[in-house]
Amino acid sequence: MPPAVVPWFVAVSLPQWPRPARTLVRLAEWCHRFTPRVHLEPPDQAVAGGAPLVLLDASGCLRANGGAARLAARLCRGLARRGIVHAVGSASTGGEAVVRATAAGLRVAAGARPPLDPPPVDGLPIEALRLPDECCAALHEVNLRHVGELRAVARPSLVDRHGPLVAERLDMAAGLITWPFRPVPAPSPVSGEFEFASPCAQREAVDLACREAIARLCAALEARGRGASALMVRLRRARLPPVAGTVHFGAPTRDPAHLWSILAPRLERVHLGEHELGQGIERIELVARRLGRCTGGTPLLVGAIGTAAADAATERGGDDRAATTERTVGELLDRLRARLGDAAARTPADS
Numbered sequence: 001m002p003p004a005v006v007p008w009f010v011a012v013s014l015p016q017w018p019r020p021a022r023t024l025v026r027l028a029e030w031c032h033r034f035t036p037r038v039h040l041e042p043p044d045q046a047v048a049g050g051a052p053l054v055l056l057d058a059s060g061c062l063r064a065n066g067g068a069a070r071l072a073a074r075l076c077r078g079l080a081r082r083g084i085v086h087a088v089g090s091a092s093t094g095g096e097a098v099v100r101a102t103a104a105g106l107r108v109a110a111g112a113r114p115p116l117d118p119p120p121v122d123g124l125p126i127e128a129l130r131l132p133d134e135c136c137a138a139l140h141e142v143n144l145r146h147v148g149e150l151r152a153v154a155r156p157s158l159v160d161r162h163g164p165l166v167a168e169r170l171d172m173a174a175g176l177i178t179w180p181f182r183p184v185p186a187p188s189p190v191s192g193e194f195e196f197a198s199p200c201a202q203r204e205a206v207d208l209a210c211r212e213a214i215a216r217l218c219a220a221l222e223a224r225g226r227g228a229s230a231l232m233v234r235l236r237r238a239r240l241p242p243v244a245g246t247v248h249f250g251a252p253t254r255d256p257a258h259l260w261s262i263l264a265p266r267l268e269r270v271h272l273g274e275h276e277l278g279q280g281i282e283r284i285e286l287v288a289r290r291l292g293r294c295t296g297g298t299p300l301l302v303g304a305i306g307t308a309a310a311d312a313a314t315e316r317g318g319d320d321r322a323a324t325t326e327r328t329v330g331e332l333l334d335r336l337r338a339r340l341g342d343a344a345a346r347t348p349a350d351s
Helices: 021-033 068-081 094-109 133-141 147-151 155-162 164-173 203-224 256-268 303-316 321-340
Strands: 009-013 038-041 053-057 087-091 190-200 227-238 243-253 280-292
Touching (some): 021 038, 094 164, 133 164, 147 164, 155 164, 190 227, 203 227, 203 256, 203 280, 243 321, 256 321
Antiparallel strands (some): 038 053, 227 243, 227 280
16 A cells, blocks of 8 residues: 655745746746645735745655655755745645744744744734735734634624635634645756757767757757756667766856867767667757856956956856856866766865
């Protein structure tokens, strides 16, 4: 008998969100690494101080993420590394997770830290229910400030005075009604491919096809505004086993020349087959497994590496010297690993 699926939800409140809406969608897409079901509520100035909300349905994904505590810790580390002010709440129901995250986000927006031991839902302010500001103001006029006090009021009188939304949010916080969940579709993979009309075992033709696949991949990355941090390479061969592997880069890149300098040594070691036996490459596929932001600028380094990066930065018109230094060092590590092996060059992050 398969194990039972444990329901678990993690909500992320983003108080004082300063970034555009497209960045919020990218954040929701980034959360797909934890679970395939992610819900997004955009900023609303009339609800919870205008804080957007991201809700993750981690039901059935806890084991893959190392448990509920590790999932929340990984999520917080990723957001903090990106400089995003956030507050997290988790529970077995989506409504309770949202209420806890919203209450913690209100404390963060006020300059206070969320408590280490979260109080029960009844002790949270009514603003945590994500009610409109005018509704919260009307409830404050009759001295109703916490969820527990609101729950003690007769339900018909609440509906008559404040409408059905208050009663619905109370039921959602208690897990009697599911929180509205509209999954954000996962982003389509960024890839570049080339398919031969017939199996090809000629080295020059395969090299040209690989360059064409790289050009298509870089065009797709340019349209997405990102670079590849990890690239999966698949070579389908006729009458021979396929070849597949993943290449990790020191810095996100969408430079065709750099990608070709990394893939060319690996492609030289691949057996293309014998044309007389009907063998050869049928399809080349490049898929960006991980994406990152590409930056430009003038490097901080000196010498040959710094000069080369300065020339590249001048052509691209960038001025972020530290970012270009990081990219240049990453490209140097990529070339060393391509020529000497993956263990030939290491960074402090690899140890």
